[in-house]
Amino acid sequence: MGNYILAHDLGTTGNKATLYDREGNLLASSFYSYPTYYPHPNWVEQNPLDYWEAVKNSTRELLARSKISPKEVAVISFSGQMMGCLPVDKDGNPLRNIIIWADQRGIKEAEFIKNKVGEDRVYRITGHRVSPTYSASKILWVKNNEPEIFSKTCKFLLAKDFIIYKLTRKWITDFSDASGTNLFDLQNERWSEEIISILDIPLEKLPEPHSSLDVVGELISDSAEELDLIPGIPIVVGGGDGACAACGAGVVEEGDAYNYLGASSWIAIASKRPIYDARLRTFTFHHLEPGLFMPTGTMQSAGLSYQWARDNLATREKEIASSFNLSPYEIMDLEAEKISPGCENLIFLPYLLGERSPHWNPNARGVFIGLTPRHTRVHLIRAILEGVGFNLKIILDAFLTQGVDVKEIRLIGGGGKSRLWSEILANIFEKDILRMEILEEATSLGSAIAGGIGVGLFPDLKIAKELVKVRERIKPDVEKMSAYRNVFPIFVEVYERLIPIFDKLGGQ
Numbered sequence: 001m002g003n004y005i006l007a008h009d010l011g012t013t014g015n016k017a018t019l020y021d022r023e024g025n026l027l028a029s030s031f032y033s034y035p036t037y038y039p040h041p042n043w044v045e046q047n048p049l050d051y052w053e054a055v056k057n058s059t060r061e062l063l064a065r066s067k068i069s070p071k072e073v074a075v076i077s078f079s080g081q082m083m084g085c086l087p088v089d090k091d092g093n094p095l096r097n098i099i100i101w102a103d104q105r106g107i108k109e110a111e112f113i114k115n116k117v118g119e120d121r122v123y124r125i126t127g128h129r130v131s132p133t134y135s136a137s138k139i140l141w142v143k144n145n146e147p148e149i150f151s152k153t154c155k156f157l158l159a160k161d162f163i164i165y166k167l168t169r170k171w172i173t174d175f176s177d178a179s180g181t182n183l184f185d186l187q188n189e190r191w192s193e194e195i196i197s198i199l200d201i202p203l204e205k206l207p208e209p210h211s212s213l214d215v216v217g218e219l220i221s222d223s224a225e226e227l228d229l230i231p232g233i234p235i236v237v238g239g240g241d242g243a244c245a246a247c248g249a250g251v252v253e254e255g256d257a258y259n260y261l262g263a264s265s266w267i268a269i270a271s272k273r274p275i276y277d278a279r280l281r282t283f284t285f286h287h288l289e290p291g292l293f294m295p296t297g298t299m300q301s302a303g304l305s306y307q308w309a310r311d312n313l314a315t316r317e318k319e320i321a322s323s324f325n326l327s328p329y330e331i332m333d334l335e336a337e338k339i340s341p342g343c344e345n346l347i348f349l350p351y352l353l354g355e356r357s358p359h360w361n362p363n364a365r366g367v368f369i370g371l372t373p374r375h376t377r378v379h380l381i382r383a384i385l386e387g388v389g390f391n392l393k394i395i396l397d398a399f400l401t402q403g404v405d406v407k408e409i410r411l412i413g414g415g416g417k418s419r420l421w422s423e424i425l426a427n428i429f430e431k432d433i434l435r436m437e438i439l440e441e442a443t444s445l446g447s448a449i450a451g452g453i454g455v456g457l458f459p460d461l462k463i464a465k466e467l468v469k470v471r472e473r474i475k476p477d478v479e480k481m482s483a484y485r486n487v488f489p490i491f492v493e494v495y496e497r498l499i500p501i502f503d504k505l506g507g508q
Helices: 048-066 107-116 119-126 135-145 147-152 159-168 193-199 221-227 241-248 303-313 315-323 328-336 377-400 419-429 442-454 461-467 478-506
Strands: 004-010 014-020 026-033 073-080 086-088 155-157 172-174 208-210 215-218 234-236 257-261 265-269 283-286 293-299 347-349 367-369 408-412 432-436 470-474
Touching: 004 048, 004 159, 004 442, 014 048, 014 442, 026 048, 026 442, 048 159, 048 221, 073 159, 073 241, 073 442, 086 147, 086 159, 107 119, 107 135, 107 193, 119 193, 135 147, 135 193, 155 159, 159 172, 159 215, 159 234, 234 442, 241 257, 241 265, 241 283, 241 293, 241 442, 241 461, 257 377, 257 419, 265 377, 293 377, 303 315, 303 328, 303 377, 315 328, 328 377, 328 419, 347 377, 347 478, 367 478, 377 419, 377 478, 408 419, 419 432, 419 470, 419 478, 442 461
Parallel strands: 004 073, 073 234, 172 208, 257 408, 408 432
Antiparallel strands: 004 014, 014 026, 086 155, 215 234, 257 265, 265 293, 283 293, 347 367, 432 470
């Protein structure tokens, strides 16, 4: 057996190929981008053949860059964007572009599911609310609007599953990716016959679900030649990007928690049971191994809000950063650090794109409230960091009220580069924040760990605790915690009071 794990992460902007050794060290990576198409409002699509080109090109470049012999590749594993809908024929040829996670065209279909199955029933079976974001609504949209494609469809695949078919000629998915479809029986780890029967989606049109750690086939000769690899390399299915990120953050045991802080942000925990929130604020994905789950709450505009501040409030910082070859965010952080916690009662609601968790309100909007003459644009910058933290605290509290014992939170994603933001989160959450060594490669590492377990290079998922390194532990400060305790209830109340206004603005 070879000594290296080849992991592919099929993201929204492109595919990242990474190579890891038996100790979990990243040896090399290669990224190959692909375009996204917006043919109509609320429609978001990609060409799945672009995925294949990205996998081929990134693999070849990775091998050339690392100078690793193809014979040394022990396994290929995957992570991928979730909640897609790709219809393919019996030969695996795409019948249309893949409808990706961000697509919202299936609003009528989501309402149909609510009416036919019931939102509470779907939530209890699948762990998720009914939403056009999930694959079920997209499959029904194809059925209702492109019936000739629906009738020709052999399988509806998710992004990574299409590449697995190209490598193995097997129709396979995994529990974690399947759990983002609104069609998967979360606790019984199989497609929900109840839901697919009511929706009249033939079971045979769905791929076979497996544990993320399963070897599901071997690399076939034709594909090996295109990838500059050798035939017969074991293929491990891997998982959806969220579950792989959890593993890459070392969140693999009961009560472990992580916060991904990127353009969007989420808090997720590892749990032996799904968590069903009475107000449906959070949802539950399957984790990478059988019997392990990942309750999650996702907000829309975290790093995106800070990016808005960079582009609209920090033109001077951008100029300074460019002169000294720094990130504008570093300069923004240095200035925001001078402002006291709570920003002298200036509050920001970070709802630039509406909101998922905890409010599930597409009409919500971004708001600054409490402005006075003493406030400066730097106050606004810090208020954005704090507003994201307050919204994440609502998500965290939804878990804590369900009896989950979270003692510390691991931080990954690009926002984790900011020590100031990490400190703000520690004080708002009143929990230790662990800044991880690997922030933006956590998803790839989680996929690689799944692959290594699948072929016996690693013993089990707990190996993530050894492979994942903590850069810094940030403890909350008592005085700063007190300041945020005073502001947080006001943040919550401001949103509640503005709901009628948001509804009026949403109709404009």
